[in-house]
Amino acid sequence: xxxxxxxxxxxxxxxxxxxxxxxxxxxxxxxxxxxxxxxxxxxxxxxxxxxxxxxxxxxxxxxxxxxxxxxxxxxxxxxxxxxxxxxxxxxxxxxxxxxxxxxxxxxxxxxxxxxxxxxxxxxxxxxxxxxxxxxxxxxxxxxxxxxxxxxxxxxxxxxxxxxxxxxxxxxxxxxxxxxxxxxxxxxxxxxxxxxxxxxxxxxxxxxxxxxxxxxxxxxxxxxxxxxxxxxxxxxxxxxxxxxxxxxxxxxxxxxxxxxxxxxxxxxxxxxxxxxxxxxxxxxxxxxxxxxxxxx
Numbered sequence: 001x002x003x004x005x006x007x008x009x010x011x012x013x014x015x016x017x018x019x020x021x022x023x024x025x026x027x028x029x030x031x032x033x034x035x036x037x038x039x040x041x042x043x044x045x046x047x048x049x050x051x052x053x054x055x056x057x058x059x060x061x062x063x064x065x066x067x068x069x070x071x072x073x074x075x076x077x078x079x080x081x082x083x084x085x086x087x088x089x090x091x092x093x094x095x096x097x098x099x100x101x102x103x104x105x106x107x108x109x110x111x112x113x114x115x116x117x118x119x120x121x122x123x124x125x126x127x128x129x130x131x132x133x134x135x136x137x138x139x140x141x142x143x144x145x146x147x148x149x150x151x152x153x154x155x156x157x158x159x160x161x162x163x164x165x166x167x168x169x170x171x172x173x174x175x176x177x178x179x180x181x182x183x184x185x186x187x188x189x190x191x192x193x194x195x196x197x198x199x200x201x202x203x204x205x206x207x208x209x210x211x212x213x214x215x216x217x218x219x220x221x222x223x224x225x226x227x228x229x230x231x232x233x234x235x236x237x238x239x240x241x242x243x244x245x246x247x248x249x250x251x252x253x254x255x256x257x258x259x260x261x262x263x264x265x266x267x268x269x270x271x272x273x274x275x276x277x278x279x280x281x282x283x284x285x286x287x288x289x290x291x292x293x294x295x
Contacts, residue, residue: 014058024208031182094127148179212290225278230274
């Protein structure tokens, strides 16, 4: 069995003259939770739809479970659960009827998951979809994707419209899925504190290009914000072209960069006759620094 359940090679996609995704090389390790991040319009949903086989790339190759999405069979689709950012549920149906209807199409449907999650989220199965709040409808969509018992679960903003308690319940269900059954989750979310809590690896898109794809612990360990100060000869001439972001004031420089080894900062400080201070960043801070354009 392949180590990676998702692999893309130089995948690009445009809509008219607008380039949505450019040369994306993404690999998602089997049995992991992968946080897929980016600002609105960065191309996240386009990538997820290509992985789900809903749209095709203009160029490049995609393999999901060893199969090109355009060639998915019914059996291949049964191995994938997909919760879209803008889900469409049949408004006139009752929750219980929607579950029974959907179960007919999935041979591995898990009724026990349905019962457990209905109770956990306090969803009345007799209610019609149109009567549900946006958050509860989102929970029903997650339930439908999870009860299929997929090998790969693709979630596009799954916590949208959920309150703090419901988000925590959702995260607990996802962690239990991974822990008990070794499933893979590809998670796109703007709630970065949630992603930081559960993700093994993260990918960060900026304007359609994948800037980062690596284990979360490695990213937090190697990418730091550094304040350079006490310049004996002023900040003029201090340049860090490799930095993700670099801001100068009259007498100091604030830069976010990857520290390749322990000698990087002493070498920079000695070369520019200054001192430095390392500032550790959480995932939200790192995300802002990586996707924000240089000033």
